[in-house]
Amino acid sequence: MRVGIVARRGNERAASLASDVRERLRKDGVEVRLDEATADALGHAGHPVDRMSECDLVVSIGGDGTLLFAARGADEAPVMGVNLGEVGFLNATPPEEAVATVEREVERIETDGQPRTRTVPRLRATTDGRTLPPALNEVVVQGRRGPGGGADVAVEIDGASYLEGHADGVLVATPTGSTAYNLSEGGPLVHPDVDALVVTAMCGTETMPPLVVDADEVVVRVTNAPEAVVVGDGRTRETITPPAEVTIDLAPEPLRIAGPPLEFFSALDKLD
Structure with a gap:
């Protein structure tokens, strides 16, 4: 099992949450790959984002821009978004639920071969x-x-x-x-x-x-x-x-977004 984590660059909260997710997954025997900028901030070895396609799941921590960045490297790997932004049309998971939600999706991969996903066109x-x-x-x-x-x-x-x-x-x-x-x-x-x-x-x-x-x-x-x-x-x-x-x-390959379903109309309330 291999999970990639891409966190918003230069954001201490995103890096701290990435560290929490990493430590929990490592205790469960999961190989975790941090993007290079986040790994450097945390003092660990990092991996290029364009190699995240080798992961079973990619976790994006930040706003929609971070998920777009992670999705480019993830290719066909499913991406789960943790929302640290204001609106979050692509990120359905709140930060306080991130560790538990990632764990549940990892368990689904282990038992079912894949996490919950919805496909969106590219x-x-x-x-x-x-x-x-x-x-x-x-x-x-x-x-x-x-x-x-x-x-x-x-x-x-x-x-x-x-x-x-x-x-x-x-x-x-x-x-x-x-x-x-x-x-x-x-x-x-x-x-x-x-x-x-x-x-x-x-x-x-x-x-x-x-x-x-x-x-x-x-x-x-x-x-x-x-x-x-x-x-x-x-x-x-x-x-x-x-x-x-x-x-x-x-594009022939849509993006697979993992995790809980998006509350579209709730997100609309945050638009100016």
Whole structure:
């Protein structure tokens, strides 16, 4: 049995809780891998986050940003989120229940072969033969933001034209990501059980509203800009030179989130 722990960097509370979880699991004979920054803070040997895919369970301690970071390294390994943030749409476990909840999921792995999990979709962006790492929240295709910036964009959804005009960019989000960047750009909230994508034009000159659609593929064509970028979850970036085309579809491997179910509507109460 191998459990990875990724804690919010530079946060003493997260590091302390990671230490508590580590010590409890080690007493149960579980091999525990700490991410390098947390291990350094605690005086232990660390492991790169991109090797957490070798674990049976990955525990993320922090906010949603920490879980996004952990998920990139976890790949197909299940991730359980402990919420130290304000909202926590991805982290269902409160810190005071973290040790006991992790223990229960480890017991489930030992008896059933896997923890309780729910799957959430991830997005894949491909341009000019290059594919970005899967994005859990959103993929953004944009030119330079601000006055005089942006680009001409054309959006096709499953081959049908949806939008043509000038915009700062186009944001394509999963239901999970509807509560993140999409929301700040005026996009709608989408319940995580809805099988859909959200397409939102960012500061567009056209009046087309954000769209919630059950689609297999979104194609964004970018012209009339010196440079543009494709950004996944605010973390991975690929520079493109217009005219360029970006294809966004569902990644073949969804993320498995372990642990208790998320209380979506309770989390909504914490939004400003």
